[in-house]
Amino acid sequence: MKETDITKPLIRWLNAHQWEVYQEVQLYRGGGIADIVATQGKLVWVVEVKTGLTTSVVAQAMWWIDEAHYVSVATPERRHTKGRIVLEQYMRWKGIGWINADCHSYGGKKYFDEVTEQIRARLHRGALVRSLRDALCDAHKTFAEAGNANGKRWTPFQETARKVVESVKANPGCNLKFLVEAVDHHYASTQAFKTHIAGYIRSGVIKGIEIREDGRKLRFYPENEVNDGDDCMLEMRRSDSGR
Numbered sequence: 001m002k003e004t005d006i007t008k009p010l011i012r013w014l015n016a017h018q019w020e021v022y023q024e025v026q027l028y029r030g031g032g033i034a035d036i037v038a039t040q041g042k043l044v045w046v047v048e049v050k051t052g053l054t055t056s057v058v059a060q061a062m063w064w065i066d067e068a069h070y071v072s073v074a075t076p077e078r079r080h081t082k083g084r085i086v087l088e089q090y091m092r093w094k095g096i097g098w099i100n101a102d103c104h105s106y107g108g109k110k111y112f113d114e115v116t117e118q119i120r121a122r123l124h125r126g127a128l129v130r131s132l133r134d135a136l137c138d139a140h141k142t143f144a145e146a147g148n149a150n151g152k153r154w155t156p157f158q159e160t161a162r163k164v165v166e167s168v169k170a171n172p173g174c175n176l177k178f179l180v181e182a183v184d185h186h187y188a189s190t191q192a193f194k195t196h197i198a199g200y201i202r203s204g205v206i207k208g209i210e211i212r213e214d215g216r217k218l219r220f221y222p223e224n225e226v227n228d229g230d231d232c233m234l235e236m237r238r239s240d241s242g243r
Helices: 003-016 055-062 082-094 130-135 156-170 176-182 190-202 228-242
Strands: 020-026 033-040 043-049 070-076 097-106 109-119 209-214 217-222
Touching: 003 020, 003 033, 003 043, 003 070, 003 097, 003 109, 020 130, 033 130, 043 055, 043 130, 055 070, 055 082, 082 097, 082 109, 156 176, 156 190, 156 209, 156 217, 176 190, 176 217, 190 209
Parallel strands: 043 070, 070 097
Antiparallel strands: 020 033, 033 043, 097 109, 209 217
16 A cells, blocks of 8 residues: 555545645745645645554644644544544544545455545634745646655755746846846745855756856856847857958
């Protein structure tokens, strides 16, 4: 059994209830990573997925109580034990929901095709959801499968790099000051953004754009794009060669 066996029917269930689903979402650099973040209007729901109901997954869910309106864990159904009963009572006390993905076998294979809320998550009205909402982007919907075993996810750096490339392609020849004002980045300070971005472009970590020096200023262009100044230089060279 894998966590992805649970997330597939869970996502279908959430979509069927009009929730928009984002997968493997990191709140900020070095911060927590939610298996699933679902939104519906202004509401935000975090679901942590595991193959068993344990103190570990409940602790993960606890981390999100101040960041989301609803917080749940999702696991397959399991037999009742004293430990599970204690965890259920604790989750009810803290307002953490529990979603079951029931297992059915057919032809020797297991299928998780029935999803139910064993414990409904309680609304945390005072949750400060803005940071989590700001971390969401369209890439989280499809880039990495929730619960994947490879640690694959769309990172805050990748989102910053994407915005830098888009800004440069829309504004060829822009300078670093322009990018600082145009790009909503993940860095803790403007200076950190300035320090790192140019280096990542030069080293090829951020692809698709290049840096050209304009006196003491740096200007950014889409790769292989010729600016007006380059056009003039080419015309001058052609004229010189024709003389």
